[in-house]
Amino acid sequence: MSAASISSPLSAVGRPMQRRTTRRVLPGFNLTLGFTVLYLSLIVLIPLSALVFKTFTLTLDQFWSAISSPRVLASYRLTFGASLLAAMVNMVFGLLVAWVLVRYDFFGKKIVDALVDLPFALPTAVAGISLTALLAGNGWVGQYLEPMGIKLAFTPAGVVIALIFIGLPFVVRTVQPVLEDAEKELEEAATCLGATRWQTFTRVIFPSIAPALLTGFAMAFARAIGEYGSVIFIAGNMPMISEITPLIIVGKLEQYDYAGATAVAVVMLVISFVLLLVINALQAWQRRFTGAPA
Amino acid sequence: MSAPVKRLASGVSEGAWVRRTLITIALVFMFLFLVLPLAAVFTEALRKGAGAYLEALREPDAWSAIRLTLITAVIAVPLNLVFGIAAAWCIAKYEFRGKAFLTTLVDLPFSVSPVVAGLIYVLIFGAQGWFGPWLQAHDIKIIFAVPGIVLATIFVTFPFIARELIPLMQAQGNEEEQAAIVLGATGWQTFWYVTLPNIKWGLIYGVILCNARAMGEFGAVSVVSGHIRGQTNTLPLHVEILYNEYQSVAAFAVASLLAILALVTLVIKSVAEWRHEREMKTIAELSPERPVVLKEA
Numbered sequence: 001m002s003a004a005s006i007s008s009p010l011s012a013v014g015r016p017m018q019r020r021t022t023r024r025v026l027p028g029f030n031l032t033l034g035f036t037v038l039y040l041s042l043i044v045l046i047p048l049s050a051l052v053f054k055t056f057t058l059t060l061d062q063f064w065s066a067i068s069s070p071r072v073l074a075s076y077r078l079t080f081g082a083s084l085l086a087a088m089v090n091m092v093f094g095l096l097v098a099w100v101l102v103r104y105d106f107f108g109k110k111i112v113d114a115l116v117d118l119p120f121a122l123p124t125a126v127a128g129i130s131l132t133a134l135l136a137g138n139g140w141v142g143q144y145l146e147p148m149g150i151k152l153a154f155t156p157a158g159v160v161i162a163l164i165f166i167g168l169p170f171v172v173r174t175v176q177p178v179l180e181d182a183e184k185e186l187e188e189a190a191t192c193l194g195a196t197r198w199q200t201f202t203r204v205i206f207p208s209i210a211p212a213l214l215t216g217f218a219m220a221f222a223r224a225i226g227e228y229g230s231v232i233f234i235a236g237n238m239p240m241i242s243e244i245t246p247l248i249i250v251g252k253l254e255q256y257d258y259a260g261a262t263a264v265a266v267v268m269l270v271i272s273f274v275l276l277l278v279i280n281a282l283q284a285w286q287r288r289f290t291g292a293p294a
Numbered sequence: 295m296s297a298p299v300k301r302l303a304s305g306v307s308e309g310a311w312v313r314r315t316l317i318t319i320a321l322v323f324m325f326l327f328l329v330l331p332l333a334a335v336f337t338e339a340l341r342k343g344a345g346a347y348l349e350a351l352r353e354p355d356a357w358s359a360i361r362l363t364l365i366t367a368v369i370a371v372p373l374n375l376v377f378g379i380a381a382a383w384c385i386a387k388y389e390f391r392g393k394a395f396l397t398t399l400v401d402l403p404f405s406v407s408p409v410v411a412g413l414i415y416v417l418i419f420g421a422q423g424w425f426g427p428w429l430q431a432h433d434i435k436i437i438f439a440v441p442g443i444v445l446a447t448i449f450v451t452f453p454f455i456a457r458e459l460i461p462l463m464q465a466q467g468n469e470e471e472q473a474a475i476v477l478g479a480t481g482w483q484t485f486w487y488v489t490l491p492n493i494k495w496g497l498i499y500g501v502i503l504c505n506a507r508a509m510g511e512f513g514a515v516s517v518v519s520g521h522i523r524g525q526t527n528t529l530p531l532h533v534e535i536l537y538n539e540y541q542s543v544a545a546f547a548v549a550s551l552l553a554i555l556a557l558v559t560l561v562i563k564s565v566a567e568w569r570h571e572r573e574m575k576t577i578a579e580l581s582p583e584r585p586v587v588l589k590e591a
Contacts, residue, residue, distance in 0.1 A: 026471055027481035032384040036396070039377045043449055044403055047414040050424065054417050093323050100320040104313055112321070114564040118328050120503060121556035121563075123510025125530040126549040129537050130331040133338050133546075140334065141326075165327055197308055226407025229512030229530065233537070246409040250517060253413065258422060265410045272405040279405075280398055 051269060054262045066263035075245040078156055082244075083224035086163030091217045094171025095209075101172070102179040116172050119165055124229025131162055132234045154236030159244065162230040167220030174216035178209050178286070211286035218282060222275040226268065335553045338546035350536075350544035351551070358524045359532035359548070362440065366515075366528060367508040370447045374504055378455025379497075383485075385456075386463035387471070397460065403452040411449045412517025415442055438520030443528065446514040451504045458500030459493055466492050495570035499563055506559040510552055 055063065066072070100106075101113050119127065135142045135153040142153060152158045182205065190200040228246040235242040243251075245268060252261035307313070340347055350356065381400055385393060403411065418424050419436040429436060436442045470492070474484040490497075512530040519526045521535065529552055536545035 026387055026468060026475060026484075028485075029384060029388050029390075032380040033388075033390070036377065036381040036384055036400075039380075040396075040399060043445075043452060044399070047418055047449070048402075048406075050417040051410070051414050093320070096316060097320045097324065100317050103307070104317055106317050110564070112324060114560050115324065115328050117560055117563065118332065118556060121506045121510075121559040122332070123506075123512060123530045123533075123549075123552045123556070125512040125533050126335060126510070126552045126556075127331060129533065129545060129549060130334040130338070133542075134330055134334050140330065165331065168327065197312075222405045226405070226410070227513075228407065228409050228516075233534075246407050246513065249407075249409050249413060253416065253517065258417065258420075261413060262417065265407075265413050268407050268410055272402075272407070272410075276398065276401065276405045 048269070051262055051265055054258070055266050058259050058263060062259065063263050066260040067267050071239050071243070072245070072248055072264060074240045075243050075248045078159065078242065079225055079245040082156060082159040082163055083221050083227075086160050086167055086224050087217050087221040089160075089164050090167045090171045090220045091213060094168055094216060094220075095175055095213060097168075098172045098175040098179055102176060116169050119167075119169050124166070124227065125233070127165055128162060128230040128233030131165060131230065132158070135161065135234065153234055154242070156235075156242050158234040158236070159231050159242060162234050163224040163227060166227050166230055167224050170219040170223060171213070171216035174212045174219065175209055178212040182208055211282060215279060215282040215286060218275060218279045222272065222279065225271060225275075332553060332557075335546055335549050338542060339550040341546075342543050346543050347547045347550075350541075350547035353544070355524050355527065356532060356544075356548055359527045359529045360551070362443070362527065363509050363529045365440070366444050366447050367505055369444050370451055370508045371501060371505050373448055374451055375455055375497075375501060377452070378457075378459055378500060381456040382459035382463050382493075383489075385460050387468055400453050400456050400460075403449055404457075406449075408450055408511065408513025409517055411514040412446050415445050415449075415518055419445075437518050438522065439526060442518035443515050443526060446518045447508050447511050450511050450514045451508045454504035454507060455497070455500035458496050458503070462493050462496040463489070495566045495573075498566045502559050502562050502566070506556060509555060 058066070097116065101109065101116075132153050133139050135145070135158060137143065137146045137153075139153070145152060152161060186204050186208075187200050190204045191197075195203065226246065228244070228250075231244055232247055235244060235247075237243050237247060245264065249261045249264050249268075252258075252264065308316070339350075381396075384390075385397055385400075416423065416437055419429060419442060420426055421430065421437075423437075436445070470488050471484050474488045475481075479487070509528075510530055511528075512534070515528055516531055516534070519528070519531055521527060521531060523535065527535065529548060533545050533549045533552070536548060
């Protein structure tokens with residue numbers, strides 16, 4: 001019965017024919033698919049395969065020592081720890097911002113809504129230097145924090161701040177549409193049945209937005225792991241302490257250690273693949289939640 | 295009289311006190327993380343007055359960085375636009391085996407670190423890469439030159455437009471296009487007069503975000519550029535060089551250009567979104583007998 005979901009003005013034609021007619025009616029399938037695959041191969045797939053082939057020129061020992069030296073291990077810890085922390089902060093505040101934007105009215109709401117996308121639009125290098133200027137000892141924020149003994153710029157904490165900036169829109173923009181589509185009737189029913197507002201939120205609203213929230217979390221996390229521009233200015237880049245994994249790759253490249261750079265890059269690429277699959281699975285889960293029209 | 299209505303409303307919303315607290319927390323968070331960094335760019339740039347600001351922008355190196363950034367965007371964005379439309383057309387309008395896999399591959403550059411994106415082109419076109427010796431023999435420079443920068447930018451901004459168009463075209467279905475074809479329109483006419491008007495706001499949205507990223511990309515470009523002043527420096531790389539040379543005012547002055555670009559992007563994006571919403575509303579309000587939007591003059 002899967003073909004029945006294709007609704008076409010030609011549905012009077014027998015069902016076995018339908019798939020073929022649909023394909024024939026709209027022209028350009030071969031052209032667009034061919035171009036898509038060609039362009040995808042030239043720009044993305046073939047270059048990425050270069051990374052894999054380069055890895056095969058290394059012996060297993062070389063590969064292993066490149067990806068597991070203490071300095072590289074320290075960079076994994078920082079990159080993952082900071083990305084995880086930033087994505088969790090974004091999950092909480094991203095949900096809050098999305099909630100406030102969807103459910104409440106206040107002055108300047110449209111501007112705030114537009115501003116959420118700033119991290120998408122602002123080049124990462126600009127974000128990096130301006131966050132550093134804010135948090136440095138003589139900056140607007142740093143001058144109040146530093147006397148209290150809180151040092152953010154040029155420390156791992158600064159890395160987390162930069163990654164929070166980068167990841168915020170991912171959570172807001174995935175949760176927002178789901179909240180907008182949420183049926184108020186369910187909440188009314190919960191209230192009528194005697195639930196408090198908090199119970200309604202935790203038992204009715206939250207489960208329906210959880211898949212979107214997790215998707216946003218995974219996207220922010222994936223982006224944070226690969227992030228380079230905004231972090232290197234604020235991190236201080238001290239080996240073993242505040243050096244992120246992408247910077248390790250750049251460092252190895254600058255020393256013409258192409259094999260070492262490739263090995264670490266392969267590790268990052270595998271992680272990206274896994275995260276991409278997780279995000280896809282989460283989105284499929286989310287569609288099952290929301291996309292089943294009666 | 296209004297008591298029951300009021301009680302019902304409070305059932306699906308929070309008390310005024312909770313509401314105000316949540317709004318305040320959200321706004322304070324947004325102010326600290328988004329508004330302050332943006333404001334800092336402009337105050338730092340103008341720290342030594344408008345004269346020093348303009349002086350920094352008049353530098354020949356800054357001008358060549360602006361030129362290179364524009365060239366990069368002018369090549370990368372149209373290429374990804376054509377790809378985005380082609381990919382969205384075949385993914386949204388047809389069913390075929392491996393469609394989900396193809397969609398995932400289109401998204402792939404989003405999750406690849408920009409640094410890795412730069413590295414792969416170095417491995418192919420660099421001096422020790424696959425084509426390195428051949429390129430050297432023919433005196434063609436790709437890495438540490440403009441073509442490498444353009445390639446890395448195309449990779450990084452690859453999915454932007456396709457990502458925007460695929461869900462939009464899927465939601466709109468095939469009926470209108472099929473009707474056009476049945477009525478005798480050619481493929482191009484169908485695309486031009488039926489599909490394009492339907493997706494134009496999504497298209498603008500995608501192009502503008504793609505452009506912002508193309509002009510602002512740092513990581514990937516930094517790996518392939520070689521940082522040759524006045525030759526292979528884009529605006530973000532120029533910001534980095536000035537900043538590392540402790541020319542703070544100049545760095546923030548150049549950064550302010552990119553911040554203005556970001557603000558313009560947000561404005562165009564918001565306008566496109568509002569127009570799209572309004573059109574959707576107008577269409578929803580049309581009577582079923584006359585489901586046509588009459589063009590305003």
